[in-house]
Amino acid sequence: MSEPLLEITGLTRRYRLPGGSSLLAVDNVSFTLARGEVLGLVGESGSGKSTLGRMVLGLEEKSAGEVRFRGETLPRRYRRADFQRYARSMQMVFQDPYATLNPRLTIGESLAEPLRLQGWRGDPAPRVREWLERVGLAASMAGRYPHEFSGGQRQRIGIARALITEPEMLVCDEPTSALDVSVQAQVINLLADLRREMGLAMLFIAHDLAVVRYLADRVAVMKSGQLLEVAPTEQLFTAPSHPFTRHLLAVRPRPEPGRRRTD
C-alpha cells in the first residue's frame, strides 16, 4: 500500500492579533508520513513546529488546509467525540510529563484512564502492569504517585500512557529536552525499541539535531511557520539544500572542544 498514514496539505494556523493584524503560526505546510516512519520536525522556538503537532492531534483548530489520517479527513475543529474517536490511533508525548499527570492519581490510575476513555471493558490492571514493564518500570510501581518518580521515569510513564491504547502514530514534542544526557539516551532507546516492535509512526518535534539524526528517517525544517525543506535524514545532514538548514547545522554547539579553534 502506498497510501501514507498521514497526509498534510496546505495546513495553516492564523492567530488574530489585537488591532486587526494576524500572525501566521503555521503557513501553508504540506508533507506526508508513511506507516512506521519517523519524521523529525526541527526549527527554533516560534517556528510553528509545536502548533503543527497540536493541529494534527486536534488540540488546536486548523485555520486552513487539511489533515488526512488513513485516508480520512480529520475535523477542522474537534468536538468531544472526535477526541475519543481519534485518540485511540494517535497520541502525544510531551516535554514535561509531570505537567500532564494528575498528581492525585496513582500511576496505575493515570495509565488506566486512556483505556477507560476508549471504552475498555474489564480490568485494566493487567494491561497497566504490562505497559509499566514494557517501558522499563516495575509493575509494582502502579500504586505510586507522580512525585515519587524521577524525570526519566516520569517520561517513561508518559510514553506508557501514550502507547497503552496501541496507537499507530505518536506526536512527540521535545520528549527528551528536559532530561539529562544519560537519561535522554535511555528514553530515546525506549522510543526506538517501541517503534520497531509496534511499527509506530512518529512526528518527532525537537530542537536537538543530534537526537533527531539518531531517530528520524526524514527531517523537516521549519522557520517562521513555513516548511523550508524535507529530506532523508543523512541527506539533510550531509547535503542540506536550504541556506537556513545549512546555517542551523553550522552554528549548533557540538561536544567537540578542538573544533572552535579551527573556525
Place this chain on the structure above:
Amino acid sequence: MSLHEPLLSIEALHVHIRTAAGIVQPVRGIDLQLEAGETLAIVGESGCGKSMTALAVMGLLPVGGSVAAGAVRLSGYRLDNLTESGWREVRGRRIGMVFQNPMSAFNPTMRIGEQIAESLVHHRHLDWDHAHRRAVALLDRMRIPDAATRAQQYPFQFSGGMLQRAMIAMALACGPELLIADEPTTALDVSVQVGLLELLRELQTETGLAILLITHDLAIVAEIAQRVAVMYAGQIVEQAPVDALFAQPAHPYTAGLLQSLPERHEGAGPLSAIAGTPPDLLQPPAGCAFYDRCPAALRLCATAAVPRVEISATQRALCWLRHPAVVGSGAVPPLAEQQGSES
C-alpha cells in the same frame, strides 16, 4: 600564606540542607580553583550538587542550607562566613551572576535601564544620570540594538535572548572579577546560544573576567570552557582541561556521559546509556558513589574511601580504577574496553 592566591578557591566544601526527611548532603567535600581570565565549567546531571556549589559561592543557599565545612575564598578573602551585609558588598560588585531564567532576575515593574543603573548607584556611588548613561552603554556593548530606547522598556518587552544579554549587562555593570553563570543558555535557541557564548568569550578577552559556568550541556562546555570539573553525587569525580576530558576521560562516569551523547553514536545499535540512578544524598554511600552503575567496579570500590588520583599535572580523578596500586595489579582493563559493552 602561599605566594599565589587563585581568584576563587573552594576548599573541602561541604553543604548540608536540613529537610523534613533529614539532612541532605548535596556537596560533599569539593576542591576547586579558578584563575583570573579563566573559564571553568562544572558539569553534571540534575541533583549532582553543581548548582548548590554555585549558590554556596554566592552566599545564596536556600533556607535550611548551610556550609557545613570547608572554605570559599575570593582572592584570599574568606566568603563563607560573611554576614548578609558583607555579602551585599561582594555580590554584584565582585561576583556577577547570571541564571537560566532571566525573567526571574529582573523586577517586572521596573525599566531595564533603571535596574542596571541601580547597581551602579548602589555599588559604585554614581549619580542616577551618569548610571543611566552607563547602563545604555552596557546594553549597547551586549549588542542590544537601539540600546537607549530598549533601556526605557520593561522586561516583558524583551525576547528571551535579548533579556539574557540584558542580564549579563546587569551582572557585569560593576566590573566584577568573577561571573557565575548557571545554565545561562539552556532556555535559548541554538543560534542565540552561540551568539551569547561568543559575547562572553569577547568580554573575557577584554576584561580578564573569570567565568564559573554551571551546566549539564557538554556541547556548551566544549564551546567555552578551558577546564572542566565533573560532579556526581556531590563530589568532583574528575577535573581536567577540556581537550583531555573529551579525548581521554579518566573517570568511568565521565566516559559514560560522553558515550551517551547521540553525537558520539556510531552504527545502527542503541545509544549507550548509563544504567541505574545516582545514590540518595540523605544517606551517601561509604565507598564510591558511582559503584552501583560502574561497568568496571571492583569489590573494594563499594566500601573503601575513594582516592583522588593524579592522572597528569592537570587531570585528576576520584577513582580506585586509576590508582597506581590497582592499575599495577592488572585487574582493570583500559576504560575504552569497559565502556564498549555498556548499553
